[in-house]
Amino acid sequence: xxxxxxxxxxxxxxxxxxxxxxxxxxxxMIKGFGNVFAGGEGLFLTTLTxxxxxxxxxxxxxxxxxxxxxxxxSGGPGLVVP
Numbered sequence: 001x002x003x004x005x006x007x008x009x010x011x012x013x014x015x016x017x018x019x020x021x022x023x024x025x026x027x028x029m030i031k032g033f034g035n036v037f038a039g040g041e042g043l044f045l046t047t048l049t050x051x052x053x054x055x056x057x058x059x060x061x062x063x064x065x066x067x068x069x070x071x072x073x074s075g076g077p078g079l080v081v082p
Contacts, residue, residue: 010045
């Protein structure tokens, strides 16, 4: 996403892939008891300020790993790598 001069984008820190030179960033911890029950997700919020280009991913890596892991059948011999 291209950010104009002074334009801000606030995202979950796990969604950030990269950003170009010129983009300013700040990471803040979100306080609140409810965040503990969210498994720690959403505890950090990144604010990016343009100008520049920001590359994002749609799903934080830990969530993607969790989604894959919960779909893997259990109770079998496990993963066999030749």
